[in-house]
Amino acid sequence: MALILLFAMGIVNFAIHRAVSDSGHPLLAQMPWASSRMGFGFGLITEYLMLLACMLMTDRGSGGWVWGYGLYTAANGVAIWLILSRRI
Known part of the structure; x- marks a missing residue:
């Protein structure tokens, strides 16, 4: 069940x-390495590796990784809300 939850949070x-x-947010223009296609790919690879690591550690019996990835997902949710609502 924990792996399914991690997979859903990964999506x-x-x-x-x-x-x-x-989003076309002006902050991305200030970070050209992050807004380029190369930066986009790097970010996706990083997201994938984080998800994979959490899933592997959870599969080995370490349940704290689910909570950590849940907090990471919640922080991402707050960040996207701030970015899309143009609060930052």
Whole structure:
């Protein structure tokens, strides 16, 4: 069950990453390495590796990784809300 929850949170994080990159936010213009296609790919690889690591550690019996990835997903949710609502 924990792996399914992690996978669902991973899908949310990938969607958040895509929404930020497609938002056209002025902050992205200040970070050209992050807004380029190369930066976008690097970010997705990082998201994937984080999800994979959490899933592997959870599969080995370490349940704290689910909570950590949940906090990471919640922080991403707050960040995307701030970015898309133009509060930052």
